[in-house]
Amino acid sequence: HATIQTKKAPALIHSELGLVERVIRDHTNEETTKIIVDHPDIFKKMKRFIEIYMPGQKLPVEMTREHGSLFERHNIDKEIERTFQKNVYLKSGGHIVIEQTEGLVAIDVNTGKFTGNNRGLEETVYKNNVEAAQEIARQLRLRDVGGIIIIDFIDMETHEHRRNLFRIFKEAVSKDRAKTHLLQVSELGLVEMTRQRIRPSLESAVYDTCPYCEGKGMVKSTATMSIQVIRDLKRALGESKDRILNAYVHPDVAERLVQQEKKSLRHLEKITGSRISVFPEPGAHREDVNITFIK
DSSP states (O other): OHHHHHOOSSOOOOOOOOHHHHHHHHHOOTTOOOEEEOOHHHHHHHHHHHHHHSTTOOOOEEEOOOSSOHHHHTTHHHHHHHTTOSEEEOTTSOEEEEEEOSSEEEEEEEOTTOOOOTTOHHHHHHHHHHHHHHHHHHHHHHHTOOEEEEEEOOOOSOHHHHHHHHHHHHHHHTTOSSOEEEOOOOTTSEEEEEEOOOSOOHHHHHOOOOTTTTTSSOOOOHHHHHHHHHHHHHHHHTTOOSOEEEEEEOHHHHHHHHHTTHHHHHHHHHHHTOEEEEEEOTTSOTTOEEEEEOO
């Protein structure tokens, strides 16, 4: 208040902490044993911030002088890449599948190669679910996923195992700084939860929707497109006769048309009295079809 009264506009009244200070403030806790940095200026900034704003806390900051990237030496680059993959593999051989949709995040747990030991399938499934629960809680924090989350653990017959799994997952999620709310396991064996949406997810911050498939994750196959091109040619020709036309399509579609669909093209030429040429267009989208009349 005093600053506002004495300063003349324009003047800075308040400034948020920098990235380095925010990392220390928001992401360190009693489990943080050491902070490693490789830049002298950041090292000094961290030491000064901890001494002023976190007095009495034993939070050692270490300056490393090793050559090369700090992220590479500690495999952080690989860990960052993992956060964008749909499949997350577990040490036991099982894996989880994370699908982010418009309305919710669906997570499916699979045993994969995990076969366990002679104590039976139930124990195998339980161990896989426990490992998956710990990893799911971690992935939610890493990916900063918010909103509604549905988790499909592998079905277990033992009530004790189901109770223990829910307790373990709840404990794992409780470490999260974002507010979470869990519902008991549903009749279908699903765990429903919500996680506070503090900011856009990590995925949306780093990735854009694919401009090629427009977010579908799929494009039409060459076989489907070949059939569509023949239909488009037939529609373009209509009732006309004695026409010459060119079709410009994706190279893969062009190859299929002139090889596997050659008879269909020749038949269309015969019944319409026309001549059709197919040309590969290297820059074309797989689903693009451009038909041009020469005559």
